[in-house]
Amino acid sequence: ASAINSRRSFASSFPRRDEKVLQVAKTNEKSIIGPGAEGPHIKDLSPKTPVVVPSSTEELRGDWVLFHPVYSPEELRSVEVLFRDAKTFSDRVAHTFVKIARWAFDFASGYKHKPLPANAATMSLEELRKGGYLMDESQWLRRILFLESIAAVPGMVAAALRHLRSLRLMRRDHGWIHTLLEEAENERMHLMTFMTLKNPSRLFRAMVLGAQGVFYNAFFLCYLISPSTCHRFVGHLEEEAVVTYTRCIQEIEAGRLPEWTNLPAPEIAKDYWRLGPDAKFLDVVYAVRSDESTHRFVNHSLASLKYESDINPFALQEPDMTTKGSRICFERDESARFAEEAHRKITDRRGEAA
């Protein structure tokens, strides 16, 4: 109950000017952000543009339709490992849950990260792996598949609950649903990508099934109680995902995962992130890490908003990858300024068109 209280007291504090931008009058359901704050109308995108299907591959690759990013090399390398400090009681609750989840997850996936011994340089890869200092490709993959099969759950739960909330309160959603669905689809595509490298065992599949059953229901209930705490929780989870993929990149680049050094990217990944025909698996891991830093940024930013009434500041545009990779999140007043700026851009464009 305290988690809710802390959020409530924040909500009831006197709103600064910036915060007003995010708020929506209860009576008329109109956003002062103006046109497009919940994304462009589909009919405003050119419907006549022919669909260009990549000719490099005969097989179907598409399993997605929502927006997802295509990264430049600089953007891929601009992602930093960052952690957000707890500020409120709700933050501490979320952080504690993440620590528990991380422990359970490390245990379930047999994750090892012992510091290398002093004589590591003289030891062979096999000796280091046997000594429990390094994980091999198959251990890494098991960890990643487990992680991704869970990671796609919160976005879908949150989107469904925002949808149901809009229905039962008969109130506009103000752009949250779409961003949450994008996150869910993006995480599912991570899984579909890594899945091409491994055919998991029955035991592993049973563990995934069990974990999904527990996590889906737990997250659903927690989200009903305190959505903001849940977004903070996901923000911290994504911090951990950035750590994991950063470590994986280091291992590949140090040659300690030799099977992956020159492994080509799966076709589905080339199509999804629009990688070049010679793209490597390493490029995929970089792209996935960038996605995770987006989720880190978005969820921590959403957690700082008033869930009940604030518009989603990322409905119209998202910050560039350098911002999302190097900053942990927007605080509420920054979100307000960002939304206002996006609105101004749209208004200016309309002025030009008129």
Add this chain to the structure above:
Amino acid sequence: ASAINSRRSFASSFPRRDEKVLQVAKTNEKSIIGPGAEGPHIKDLSPKTPVVVPSSTEELRGDWVLFHPVYSPEELRSVEVLFRDAKTFSDRVAHTFVKIARWAFDFASGYKHKPLPANAATMSLEELRKGGYLMDESQWLRRILFLESIAAVPGMVAAALRHLRSLRLMRRDHGWIHTLLEEAENERMHLMTFMTLKNPSRLFRAMVLGAQGVFYNAFFLCYLISPSTCHRFVGHLEEEAVVTYTRCIQEIEAGRLPEWTNLPAPEIAKDYWRLGPDAKFLDVVYAVRSDESTHRFVNHSLASLKYESDINPFALQEPDMTTKGSRICFERDESARFAEEAHRKITDRRGEAA
């Protein structure tokens, strides 16, 4: 259990050639439908097209981002009242549930549809309303709001469960999720539209909340047990929605709902369906009815597919409105032919581009 059996026996019957098109080999997760069967890649749509915001209105209207139709006058009038007969045991189960739901719903929303008396021509509107022969605007609106607050639930539940299924089985989705999300968003926009005409009472809101709680959980459980039966159920529900809106249109056009005769369309509806600046409320009801006939068609067609392995035939394109308005659904072999044709179009286009 019999509902499942009847579906299983259908699935295990010898596949005709057409059905093969829908199927996906279990081992390699590749669809023989080829590129784009799950919708065009977002990057294949022109990303540089400027977002043109309609200048007719200062306020934000967009609460949606997925595809939705814009209808021609002929399309709006091409919708017929249709009913699908039960063919299997599962069909009969679905139909029985709809009859129960319809009864409970008529009861809860105080729906009346007594035949007019012989001397109706001599009676005033007020006398007919008092006699329980006609509903007034406020009774119609109560019925519609209740209907729409429930109608947006199944699409989201089905999308979430397809998503979770893809995660836990680590298998591709083959285009179902997006169509289901489109339905959910479309139904929610119906509610957001009609909501602008009424500020419901506390009692009404409590009823909506209770109905959502019951229906969400019931539908979730049923969908876990038999997704095909659930799509059949939704197909029948949408038949009823077409009946209701057809009756509403008749009432407005007969002048028996005078407050709505010249009522202008709400701004949100003008933007969502891209109606003209002088659009009337009646135009909105026509557009909504067309949407309902799409859901009727899509859900009955999905119900006739093999849920576990068939691709969604509507991922690439949907049949035109005349087909969806005048036919109840595609049987499985028709879905296969339709998907194949859509695939051929994409392949031809690729040929031209190369």
